[in-house]
Amino acid sequence: MLLxxxxxxxxxxxxxxxAQARLGxxxxxxxxxxGVGIRARRSGLAVxxxxxxxxxxTQA
Structure with missing residues (x-):
């Protein structure tokens, strides 16, 4: 579990x-x-x- x-x-x-290096x-x-969408179980937000x-x- 720790691993x-x-x-x-x-x-x-x-x-x-x-992400910060490429997009700021x-x-x-x-x-x-x-992360918030996954934690709050709001799949629409996360997706x-x-x-x-x-x-x-892909654009950067």
Missing amino acids: FQVVRGLIELSLAMT IVGVALLFVI GAAVLLALMM
Whole structure:
């Protein structure tokens, strides 16, 4: 269980750093919205933010 949490934290950190490097604060904000959508169990919010992040990453 601890290993899973450590790996998850490292993945979150690397995604945040990549998004910030490519998109600035907008990418980090979209990652935050994805996390909030998953935590609040609002799949529409999480999926919408993930799609926007993916589109912006391909355009950057």
